Amino acid sequence: MTNQQSNPDSLPTSSNENRRDFLRNRVATSAIAASTLAIPAGVSAAETKSSTSANADSSNPIRIALVGCGGRGTGAINDSLTINDGVVLVALADLDIQKCDQTRRGMTSRHADKVNVPDAKMYAGLDAYKRVLADPDVDVVLLATPPGFRPYHISEAVDAGKHIFAEKPSCVDPAGYHVCLDAHERAVANGTAIVTGTQYxxxxxxxxxxxxxxxxxxxxxxxxxxxxxxxxxxxxxxxxxxxxxxxxxxxxxxxxxxxxxxxxxxxxxxxxxxxxxxxxxxxxxxxxxxxxxxxxxxxxxxxxxxxxxxxxxxxxxxxxxxxxxxxxxxxxxxxxxxxxxxxxxxxxxxxxxxxxxxxxxxxxxSISDAYKQEHKDLIDSIRDGKPIVELKQTADSSLTAVLGRLAAYTGQKVTWDFVTDKSTLDLFPQDMASNGVPPSQGCAIPGKTKLV
Missing domain, CATH: 3.30.360.10 (Dihydrodipicolinate Reductase; domain 2)
Incomplete structure (x- = not known):
């Protein structure tokens, strides 16, 4: 799948708006197609928007959910619960329900007064993030799944009215980069905070x-x-x-x-x-x-x-x-x-x-202090009514990494103008069904791997 070229007919390039709409909508279709990996949840998608009007009121706790309960996700929620007062962990999502349980037990042992995650708010499967975004009791979502999903999860979280902490990188290809730019603009317009895991x-x-x-x-x-x-x-x-x-x-x-x-x-x-x-x-x-x-x-x-x-x-x-x-x-x-x-x-x-x-x-x-500070800045900005939106800078840096990868993989000099305006590279699978993702074609070989 390395440097997989998207079908030009399925990825419109004549209009950035059409292209972004296509990319934002496709991940939802893919998650539905992958229902064999998902555990159904009883939350209605009609209950998507959470009320953020109370976030500025320090007497109301800010309710946090974690999507992606691996090492980095668990570290992120621990940092947030450690540095912030008036916050509570209310939901967990992961492919594996056992990881949700491990994170709940670990956070309860460290922050018993800041954890309230009932069994009904632990979601598993590829569509588990949708259950979190549809939960009106969630104000802030921490996104720490594998990076390939990041642009689409961020985009849907903005649509759901959730404030966001998104781990790095924010994208792994130019297609995801454009989704991030669009999400950044909508977050600014909607007053949705997006802080990213660039702790330096x-x-x-x-x-x-x-x-x-x-x-x-x-x-x-x-x-x-x-x-x-x-x-x-x-x-x-x-x-x-x-x-x-x-x-x-x-x-x-x-x-x-x-x-x-x-x-x-x-x-x-x-x-x-x-x-x-x-x-x-x-x-x-x-x-x-x-x-x-x-x-x-x-x-x-x-x-x-x-x-x-x-x-x-x-x-x-x-x-x-x-x-x-x-x-x-x-x-x-x-x-x-x-x-x-x-x-x-x-x-x-x-x-x-x-x-x-x-x-x-x-x-x-101190990097440990920096890890915590990014979460404090996020919560403080929400309470102050001045939400931080820093997705674009991290998307630019993530695409800079992609730019270097494409240059190395292909053996070509690659320009920023090319990756931002001309590249049609879209690595996200067209079909996310359990039998729809093709086996790997091996690693990239310069001179054979094409620049697209």
Whole structure:
């Protein structure tokens, strides 16, 4: 399914409005077609809109639901319940009802006074998110399913009048990017908050580093490097009796339509930070890489190197890698005419080094605090009646990751104009029925994989 080309006849490109309507509607049809994986729920779709008028009243608790009860989703709801007062977890959704139960038990043990999830508010199946969005008792939904679903879940959540926390990346292809842009515009118009899981935007050492750069502390930006290099990542073998769809959802990291490959699913954090530093997405990308150590059946490459060219002919050299036994490196260096800014990922802090190699400024940072702060900012913005809507910036960064992936996969120089205006790439399956998703065609091969 890597770089699967959509049927041009089924994806209108003459009108952005028609194209977006088509994409927004298709996921609903796909979820219905996948009913063999869903457990029916008794909530009427007519009860879609929740009343958000009471959200500004601090005496009323803000009611939160989680869609996607894996490690990242459970971490997100724990962060929200930890940092926020006056919130309560009221619903859970996942493909697997056991994960809902595990999350409920875990959150109850940590935050007993902030959890009220009855059995009737635990939903399982591909359409479980619809039961959450149709629940009038839900004010805020946390979206942490595999990224391939993210644009469509966000779009439907905006339509349902829910405030949103959406994990990164927000899209894995240009089709999803346009869905996000449309959802962003509607959220602004409707007063619907959308905060995204780009925690570095709220991490002290990143914020202060960007402020220093803006103040001219390193002179003019000349170029930059950014790395997200680690060892390996999980892989799940197929269980007996699994359909192709069930297996791909189970082992979602290794299918590009679901994860976007490591550059989008993981390294987007560093790409987002560089877009922030540079003040815009890049103009083009040229890259390389390949697959050397992945288990059989994985579509993911295990290394990728991309040169991004930003306005002003400023080049960012990007690399991501997941290869066992290799040396890790995670962070960015911004090279200026007067000094260099080193921004370490995780909790590594930031520092300025002058031309003589002397450290002239430094600041610490805590990623655990940043994880919590994004949830506090979301809830505070709702209560203040000034909802944050930051989907576009994360969609831009997610598409920047896609831009680099397409350049590496195809061996072509790819421009931002192409991925935003001309590409018809749409990785989301046309038929989400359990027997409708085709087996993987293997990983991308430069020179053979086409740019669409």
């Amino acid at each position: 935007r709220r991490q002290t050492n990143y914020i202060e580093a960007v402020e220093k750069i803006r103040e001219g502390a390193i002179g003019d930006i000349v170029s930059a490097t950014t790395r997200y290099c680690s060892n390996s990542i999980w892989f799940k073998n197929r269980k007996p009796g699994m359909s192709e769809l069930e297996y791909q959802l189970y082992n979602w990291m290794h299918f590009v339509w679901l994860s976007g490959d490591q550059i989008a699913e993981q390294a987007v954090h560093n790409i987002d930070a560089l877009n922030w530093v540079m003040g815009s997405p890049p103009e083009s990308a040229y890259g390389s890489g390949g697959q050397f150590t992945r288990p059989e059946g994985s579509e993911m490459w295990d290394s990728m190197s991309v040169d991004y060219v930003y306005p002003g002919e400023r080049v960012v050299s990007f690399m991501c890698r997941q290869i066992p036994g290799t040396q890790g490196d995670n962070g960015s260096v911004i090279y200026g005419t007067e000094a260099n800014m080193h921004i370490a990922a995780m909790s590594g802090g930031s520092r300025i080094v002058d031309r003589k190699g002397k450290e002239v400024w430094s600041v610490a940072g």
